[in-house]
Amino acid sequence: MKGSMKSLTGFKSILQNKKKLKRTPWKEVFIFLFPGFAGVCLFVLVPFGDVVRRSFSTAVTGEWSGLSNYKMILNNQAFLLAAKNTLRFMGICLPLLIAVSLFLAYELSKSRYMKLLKSLYLLPMAIPAAAVVLVWKLLFDRQGILNALWEPFLSEPVDYMGTNAAFWVLVISYIWKNLGYTVILWLAGIMGISEGIIDAAKVDGAGERTCFFRIILPNLKPTLYTITVLSFLNSFKVFREAYLVAGAYPHESMYLLQHLFNNWFLNLDMDKMAAAAVLTAGVMLVFILILQALWDRKDV
Amino acid sequence: MHKKQDLAWQRAQKRARLKKKTGNLIVSGILFLTAFLISMPLILLICGSLKGTDELKSALGPVLSDMDAMVEFKLFPKYPTLRHWIELLFDKPEYYVVFINSLKIVAGTLLGQMIIGVPSAWAFARFSFPGRKLLFTVYISLMMMPFSVTMLSNYLVLKDLSLLDNLWGIILPGVFSTFPVFIMYRGFCGIPKELLEAAKVDGAGEFQVFFHIGLPLGSAGIGSALVLGFLEYFSLIEQPLAFLKDRSLWPLSLYLPQIGLSDAGFAFAASVMGLIPAVFVFLLGQDYLEKGIIATGMKE
Numbered sequence: 001m002k003g004s005m006k007s008l009t010g011f012k013s014i015l016q017n018k019k020k021l022k023r024t025p026w027k028e029v030f031i032f033l034f035p036g037f038a039g040v041c042l043f044v045l046v047p048f049g050d051v052v053r054r055s056f057s058t059a060v061t062g063e064w065s066g067l068s069n070y071k072m073i074l075n076n077q078a079f080l081l082a083a084k085n086t087l088r089f090m091g092i093c094l095p096l097l098i099a100v101s102l103f104l105a106y107e108l109s110k111s112r113y114m115k116l117l118k119s120l121y122l123l124p125m126a127i128p129a130a131a132v133v134l135v136w137k138l139l140f141d142r143q144g145i146l147n148a149l150w151e152p153f154l155s156e157p158v159d160y161m162g163t164n165a166a167f168w169v170l171v172i173s174y175i176w177k178n179l180g181y182t183v184i185l186w187l188a189g190i191m192g193i194s195e196g197i198i199d200a201a202k203v204d205g206a207g208e209r210t211c212f213f214r215i216i217l218p219n220l221k222p223t224l225y226t227i228t229v230l231s232f233l234n235s236f237k238v239f240r241e242a243y244l245v246a247g248a249y250p251h252e253s254m255y256l257l258q259h260l261f262n263n264w265f266l267n268l269d270m271d272k273m274a275a276a277a278v279l280t281a282g283v284m285l286v287f288i289l290i291l292q293a294l295w296d297r298k299d300v
Numbered sequence: 301m302h303k304k305q306d307l308a309w310q311r312a313q314k315r316a317r318l319k320k321k322t323g324n325l326i327v328s329g330i331l332f333l334t335a336f337l338i339s340m341p342l343i344l345l346i347c348g349s350l351k352g353t354d355e356l357k358s359a360l361g362p363v364l365s366d367m368d369a370m371v372e373f374k375l376f377p378k379y380p381t382l383r384h385w386i387e388l389l390f391d392k393p394e395y396y397v398v399f400i401n402s403l404k405i406v407a408g409t410l411l412g413q414m415i416i417g418v419p420s421a422w423a424f425a426r427f428s429f430p431g432r433k434l435l436f437t438v439y440i441s442l443m444m445m446p447f448s449v450t451m452l453s454n455y456l457v458l459k460d461l462s463l464l465d466n467l468w469g470i471i472l473p474g475v476f477s478t479f480p481v482f483i484m485y486r487g488f489c490g491i492p493k494e495l496l497e498a499a500k501v502d503g504a505g506e507f508q509v510f511f512h513i514g515l516p517l518g519s520a521g522i523g524s525a526l527v528l529g530f531l532e533y534f535s536l537i538e539q540p541l542a543f544l545k546d547r548s549l550w551p552l553s554l555y556l557p558q559i560g561l562s563d564a565g566f567a568f569a570a571s572v573m574g575l576i577p578a579v580f581v582f583l584l585g586q587d588y589l590e591k592g593i594i595a596t597g598m599k600e
Contacts, residue, residue, distance in 0.1 A: 029423060043473045044442060047453035051456070111327075119586060122582075126531055134556075135345060284449065288440075
């Protein structure tokens with residue numbers, strides 16, 4: 001039961017199963033794997049090595065400059081603001097998305113309309129960011145639809161894109177886009193719990209609430225891990241909506257790391273970009289490896 | 301005496317059932333309301349595309365100019381018209397150009413991912429060779445990196461290959477993306493080992509096993525990768541924004557946001573048209589999509 005689901009990075013035990021397999025001859029490995037691996041090297045690994053080198057050199061002359069690029073970005077106001085906003089965004093969005101989607105998935109698992117509702121929830125995933133920009137602009141304009149709807153209740157219209165409310169617009173568009181697939185993942189987790197256990201608990205007099213907190217929730221731990229990782233990764237994509245609605249320099253409450261990278265790129269600030277890319281990659285890698293280690297320890 | 305008790309018990313049962321029924325009704329209400337709110341942007345777009353130019357102008361006036369009034373955006377058009385659709389289909393040749401650019405990017409990327417990614421996924425799922433685990437960890441870490449991190453390295457390699465301002469510069473890095481490899485790997489892992497061993501005992505070589513058993517039985521994983529890939533590459537924004545300066549190469553996702561509200565009717569119709577292919581793929585491949593989402597998270 002408990003180990004029936006493995007997460008994204010908890011692949012250790014999957015790999016162990018394969019140890020029994022006989023060694024595949026190099027010729028076959030080469031034919032199947034080499035074209036892909038060569039491409040990955042050419043397009044990602046080798047140029048990223050170059051970026052690492054650049055992060056330790058001056059932009060113009062290419063001389064070794066030690067950690068000076070790193071010092072520069074860590075003292076850069078825009079970088080600090082963007083990093084703070086990105087962390088704040090994740091700190092608010094992830095718990096919110098996870099809680100809301102768990103509630104919806106749990107109720108959906110008992111609903112007769114599961115299939116229909118699931119499709120509707122998932123729909124935003126298919127809608128390109130560019131196609132809804134128009135709606136976002138209309139909704140959140142100072143004289144837009146939302147303010148028109150609230151008008152009778154508010155004395156002043158809210159300037160959604162020009163104040164701190166901009167941050168919340170970002171949160172809403174992230175939840176809108178990502179609710180569906182998170183619900184799907186929760187649902188898969190909930191459906192994977194054998195009904196026998198729940199029925200047995202009910203026979204023993206456990207109520208709905210006890211069942212949820214004592215049986216369903218503990219069994220969803222692996223799903224929670226997966227959802228956290230995936231939602232974290234997808235949270236970077238919110239830049240699409242943010243950029244299309246508010247441009248390269250939005251209100252400072254929604255100025256994310258992605259905006260900063262983009263603007264540095266346009267200004268050809270290669271040294272800053274290189275250092276920031278290496279730093280971000282390092283933080284991501286540590287995050288991924290920690291989660292993976294936690295996972296493997298619990299699971300094996 | 302007994303009868304009285306029975307009656308009381310029955311009444312209590314009835315009350316409990318009623319309470320549960322109202323509870324269910326409220327929950328269903330919340331579920332449907334959420335679904336309605338989620339589909340709202342789509343409904344707004346479709347209705348907007350059917351409105352007449354004058355109606356849109358007067359409704360959107362406050363957003364367009366700095367008038368001190370609120371938009372009056374009625375959901376349903378007063379006089380539905382297909383004018384904007386006809387304009388879109390017959391009077392806007394540039395729309396076809398961007399549309400076809402988008403399709404070229406999607407088709408090229410997905411085709412390449414099939415040729416390069418499917419054998420890679422098979423190798424990771426079925427072969428045994430030293431360094432396999434390390435390599436797979438590299439692939440997984442790469443698939444988790446946001447575009448901001450790889451932007452500079454991507455740019456450097458495209459510059460060296462003179463692929464900037466070229467659709468291949470968008471397609472090729474996508475071909476070697478490790479995400480579809482991971483999804484298809486999950487699909488191939490689900491094939492029973494006995495089947496493959498039986499085929500080998502009967503004298504089938506690696507290639508025969510791959511083509512005659514692997515591809516047909518792993519088709520669900522391949523389908524998932526295709527659907528997820530279509531949705532991703534059809535709404536690609538960051539890469540073309542950074543690497544395509546030539547506007548005649550722009551995909552739909554960069555063209556749409558810059559139409560502007562002054563041509564609102566056309567903007568609505570163009571947006572709806574722009575999401576039709578994605579929604580079409582979504583509806584056709586929803587099962588694959590769900591399987592793909594679940595596969596990102598779980599084993600078997």
